[in-house]
Every structure is written in C-alpha cells, then in structure tokens.
Amino acid sequence: LTVAAAVGAAAARHDARPGGPALLDLLGRLLETALATGALATVWVVCRRGRSEHRLDRRLDAHLVRRLPLAALTLLVLTLVYAGWERPGWTSSGRLPGDLTFGGIALAQGALVISLAVVAAALHRGSTGDPEGRAALRGLGGPAVATLACALGGVMSGGVSQRVSDWLDGTGTSLAGPPVLLTWQASVIPALLLVQLALCALLGRRVWLLTRAEQAAVAREYDTGPGDPARTRRIARARAMATLTDRGPLLVAVTAATTLLLGAGALVGAFTTGTTPQRAAVSAHPLVRGAAETGQALGSWLIGLGFLLFVTWGRRAYKDASARRTIGILWDVGTFWPRAAHPFAPPCYAERAVPDLTWRMATWTRATGGRLVISGHSQGSVLAAAAAWQLQPADRRRVALLTYGSPIERLYGRWFPAHFGPAALTALHEEIACWRNLYRLTDPIGGPVRLSGDDCGPQVDHPPLADPLAYGRTARHPLPAPILGHSDYQADPAFALERERLLGRLRPEMPPQRPRPEEPQAPAAAEA
Structure with a gap:
C-alpha cells in the first residue's frame, strides 16, 4: 500500500489539474480512496489483534485479515497500470512525493x-x-x-x-x-x-x-x-x-x-x-x-x-554455529516476553514453555508428595523463576531453585526492574523453599542475584566459582583446565554439592516421596 501510494500520488495529482482527462481523474480519485481505505483497515487490524494478559484468545483470523494482503497486492497492480498510462505532454520531474x-x-x-x-x-x-x-x-x-x-x-x-x-x-x-x-x-x-x-x-x-x-x-x-x-x-x-x-x-x-x-x-x-x-x-x-x-x-x-x-x-547464521548461537541468545531474550510487548515479532515461546513447566512441577510434587530441585542455566534460569512464580503457594514450598550462569538480575533485573527487580526477586526468595545461585567472574552473561540472607533465608549467591578450576596441571587436571566462562557449570564440583545441600535444606517436615503405583522404587528427588 505504501509503494502504491508513492507511485500513484504523482499521477493522480497531475490528472486532477484543470483540463485533465476526466476518466483518469476519476480513476485516480477512486484509487486514492481505495488506498486510504486499505491503510485504515491495516491499522484497525493491527490494533484489534493486540494481545491481552487477562483473557484467553482462541479466535482465528477473520476473512478481512486473510484477504488483506491479496487486496493490497491487487491495488498495487492497478496503481502501476494507472500510473503507467500514457499522458501526452507529461514528463516526470522533481522528486517523488x-x-x-x-x-x-x-x-x-x-x-x-x-x-x-x-x-x-x-x-x-x-x-x-x-x-x-x-x-x-x-x-x-x-x-x-x-x-x-x-x-x-x-x-x-x-x-x-x-x-x-x-x-x-x-x-x-x-x-x-x-x-x-x-x-x-x-x-x-x-x-x-x-x-x-x-x-x-x-x-x-x-x-x-x-x-x-x-x-x-x-x-x-x-x-x-x-x-x-x-x-x-x-x-x-x-x-x-x-x-x-x-x-x-x-x-x-x-x-x-x-x-x-x-x-x-x-x-x-x-x-x-x-x-x-x-x-x-x-x-x-x-x-x-x-x-x-x-x-x-x-x-x-x-x-x-x-x-x-x-x-x-x-x-x-545458517552456516556458523557461533553466529547462530549469538542470534539465538538475542532471539530468546526478545521473544521471552508476551506478544503485547513485541506485536510484530515471532510468537512468545514463554507462553507455552512456562505453563508446561509449571504443570509438570505441580503434577509431580502432588502425585508423589516429594521434593523437587529445578535447576536452570542462563535463559533457563529465567524460565525456572517464571514457572516457580506461577505455582500455588503449597507447591512452591516444595521446590528449591538452583540457578547458574543466570542473567536474571544482571540483565533482566536491570533492564526490566518492574518484573525482575529486587522486590520481585526478594518475594520469590521468600516464597520458595530455598534458592542457590552459582556464577563466575569470567561469565559475561551470568552474575549474582544480590539478595542478602538476613530477612528471607540463607544467602542466595554462592561465592564466585573458580574459573579455570585449576591454574596448572594437577592429578585431577592433567591437562590445563580451560576457561569456561558461561558454559559447563555442571562440570564444577560445587554444582553437585549445592544440589545436595538444597535437597537437605528443603523443609524437614516434608513427607518422604511416595512411590508411584507403576514404579515400586521412585527416586528421592528429581531435577528439572
């Protein structure tokens, strides 16, 4: 529609001059009216399709939405034919409008x-x-x-x-x-x-x-x-x-x-x-x-x-894994938020991932009566926190949170303080059973959560992990240990140790896990 308006405006202005051909003048006015109608319809469709957080939208695209692209293309073709019509004595000059x-x-x-x-x-x-x-x-x-x-x-x-x-x-x-x-x-x-x-x-x-x-x-x-x-x-x-x-x-x-x-x-x-x-x-x-x-x-x-x-x-990005990974990180952050925050971007994956993860956590804890440690790395830590927020209070008290390489405060907390600021993270710390966060000084993405342990439980942040694990060659590291940065947190011994400590810090009055009918021996805890 924009291209059609730019092409047809100059011709319509020429035909509207006194003494111009009446037929072309009429066609020009009709095309301008059709283009204005198409523009208004486009704006109305965009505004009407705005998402809401308070109601479930199961509507399919209306006939107008499905037919609008074809109608716009038809108007463009008609405009090109109209503008290309021979007009004796008229030469193009100056700039396009x-x-x-x-x-x-x-x-x-x-x-x-x-x-x-x-x-x-x-x-x-x-x-x-x-x-x-x-x-x-x-x-x-x-x-x-x-x-x-x-x-x-x-x-x-x-x-x-x-x-x-x-x-x-x-x-x-x-x-x-x-x-x-x-x-x-x-x-x-x-x-x-x-x-x-x-x-x-x-x-x-x-x-x-x-x-x-x-x-x-x-x-x-x-x-x-x-x-x-x-x-x-x-x-x-x-x-x-x-x-x-x-x-x-x-x-x-x-x-x-x-x-x-x-x-x-x-x-x-x-x-x-x-x-x-x-x-x-x-x-x-x-x-x-x-x-x-x-x-x-x-x-x-x-x-x-x-x-x-x-x-x-x-x-x-189609050939280089590192470029694809960088674009993937930006894509994850951009499409994490609901569609109302980015109406022209791809659909929000968190609207599917967070409810699914929440349902699995709640179903598992209710069915077994057991304890659950949910661990999340990088963007997964944001999904884990969002899923924990959606749990019922009774289910939330059965869940411990283990995050590592987490941007939840360093990036999300600073750029989106209304949702991941100190008040929101403190409330989450108070409502779940326990929380532990691992990070490295060499990690450009993950960082500390910066929650003290005075008011709402033990300290969340673990002291910075050593990276590399060893400076030189040792019996455990016969080859020089690499600088891991944002990757491979589970290779650090502190990961398994903190996971066990989280399981031990879950409420002691929590009943032991009941075996499922189809499983005579169920594990004592699970990690999602």
Missing part, C-alpha cells in the same frame, strides 16, 4: 521517544522497587532502545534509497535524488561513528587497566606466586572482558543520546534549508563545504555497507 512524509515520520518518532522518556522517568521516580539504583539508565532503557530502533529503521531505508537512486541515475542529471531528510541522516552517520570509536577506545582502556589489576587478584586466589604470566594474563583478561556487559547501559545511553541529537539536527537542516547538505553549504567556507560533501558520500556508502553486513550476518 515523500519529503514531507519522511520528515513527519521522523518528527513523530522523536516526539514519541521524548514522551516515553518523560513517562519512564516519572514511573521510575515514583517506584520503590530499585533502592540501589541498579535499573539501566535510571528507568530510561525503554526510550533509549526505542531511539535506536527508530534510527536503525531510518538507516536501513536511507541506505536502500541512496544506493538505488545512485544505481538508477548513474549520470546524476535526471533524478533529483532520494528525500532530502535521508541525505541529511546519511551525513551525520560519520559523526555518530566517531563518537562510537571514542567510546570504544575508553572502554578498551578500562579493560586494559582492569586486566592489569586482575592479574594480582588471580595470583592471590590461585596462590601461584610468579606463575605463568601468559596464563595469568588470559584469566585476568577473561574477567575484565566479562565486565563489559555491565557497561552495556553506558553504550546504549551514549549512542541513543547522540543519535537523538544528530537526528534532530538532520531534521532541522532538512526543514529549514529544503536542500541537501552539499547545496546548503555552497556559500560556506570551502572546508565546511568539503566536510558536508565528504560526510554525505561517506555516510551513504557506510549505510549501504551496513545493510550488506546485516544481510550477510543473517546468512552466516
């Missing part, structure tokens, strides 16, 4: 982001669920990510428009170019990259200083003395690199703020001058004019390069 549209979209996005920031700041200020100030960007994480999403959409559309316009108009004499706003946005990209490079340099220097400080800590913990400098440096570097996760909010904040300021500058430049940066700087100093031309050209090519890298990375 869209400059004002692009500017309006950018202005509306900026206004929405600022409104989101005001609301988020007010909600965070009035909330008591973050007494230590651990929330990312003081509650402004959502508006910052929304800013980056809008900028990414602008960059992708700008890159495609720039490259296609250059390809269609190799001589630069017949086409006026893409919308002015996209040219201004391309011109500010080099400045944004310079800010990014400066920030990366600062983070790199911090990692270098932290690596030097951690070398002394590694020597003390493993009691190695001089030891092997290369191995000590590798362990210290792994610890220092793992801390970069905690600097993620800083990176997002600087990038979002810079993007918002540069985007506002591009919008003002496009609206005030009405021309590209090069033409706006014609009368300026030659240095300014050269900078404008260089920035626009470099930004245009960088956008095209970024689009190619985006597509290449998607194709790489």
